[in-house]
Amino acid sequence: MPGKTPDPPKDSAETPHYHGHRERLRERFFSAGPDALTDYELLEMALFAAIPRRDTKPLAKELLRKFGSFTEVIHAPVARLREVKGIKDASISQLKLLAAASGRAAKREIERKVALSSWNDVIDYCRSSMAFADKEQFRLLFLDKKNQLIADEIQQTGTVDHTPVYPREVIKRALELSATALILVHNHPSGDPTPSQADIQMTKAIIGIASPLGISVHDHIIVGKNGHASLKGMRLI
Incomplete structure (x- = not known):
C-alpha cells in the first residue's frame, strides 16, 4: 500500500x-x-x-x-x-x-626446565598458583641433584593468616622422594609478602633437620598480591 x-x-x-x-x-x-x-x-x-x-x-x-x-x-x-x-x-x-x-601451564614450564636456572619461572608459577588464594598454603618444591623438579606438593592449608608446618614431616616427605633439595613456598593472603618471625624460625628449623641428612633448602619464598619475598635474598637464612 x-x-x-x-x-x-x-x-x-x-x-x-x-x-x-x-x-x-x-x-x-x-x-x-x-x-x-x-x-x-x-x-x-x-x-x-x-x-x-x-x-x-x-x-x-x-x-x-x-x-x-x-x-x-x-x-x-x-x-x-x-x-x-x-x-x-x-x-x-x-x-x-x-x-x-x-596454573597448569606455569607448572609445565617449571617441570620442563632446570628450576634454579629459571628462577623467574619459579616465582611466576608460585605467584599464579598461590598469591591470590584466600587462605595460607604451604607448598614444597622437591628437587633432584640437577635441581630438576621431582614433585610439587601443597603440604598444608591453613587460615587467612596461619598455616601449621611440621618440619619433620617436610623432611620425611623429601626422603620418600629421594629429593636432595627443597624450595619452600607459602602465601600471605593479606597481600604483603614480608616474612614474619615465625616464618623465619620455621625455615631455620627445617634447615636444621635437613642439613645433616644432605638435603639443602635453597630458599623460602613468600608470595602475595603485592609481590614476593625471598628469605635467602633478604639474608634471613
Whole structure:
C-alpha cells in the first residue's frame, strides 16, 4: 500500500547490538594477538560462552573494579565472585577454568626446565598458583641433584593468616622422594609478602633437620598480591 513504512531488515531487528562487538573483538584477538586487548576486553571474551545473550563489557569492568586485574579476577575466591551482581555459576566456572589452565601451564614450564636456572619461572608459577588464594598454603618444591623438579606438593592449608608446618614431616616427605633439595613456598593472603618471625624460625628449623641428612633448602619464598619475598635474598637464612 502507498505510504506504508517498510519493515526493518531482519538482522537489525533481531540481532542484539553486542553481537557485532563480539565479532570485532574476536577478530582483533586473532589478528593482533592477546596483548592488543585490555584486561576488560579479555574478560569480556572469557565470559562470552557463559553469558551468550548479554553484553559482557559492564560485568568485565565491574570485576576489574572490584578485584584489580585480570589475574586477580580469575583467582578470586568463589564466595567473593558471587558478590558481584550478574555473576552466576557458569561465569564462575569459566573464570576458574582459566585459573586452572594458567596454573597448569606455569607448572609445565617449571617441570620442563632446570628450576634454579629459571628462577623467574619459579616465582611466576608460585605467584599464579598461590598469591591470590584466600587462605595460607604451604607448598614444597622437591628437587633432584640437577635441581630438576621431582614433585610439587601443597603440604598444608591453613587460615587467612596461619598455616601449621611440621618440619619433620617436610623432611620425611623429601626422603620418600629421594629429593636432595627443597624450595619452600607459602602465601600471605593479606597481600604483603614480608616474612614474619615465625616464618623465619620455621625455615631455620627445617634447615636444621635437613642439613645433616644432605638435603639443602635453597630458599623460602613468600608470595602475595603485592609481590614476593625471598628469605635467602633478604639474608634471613
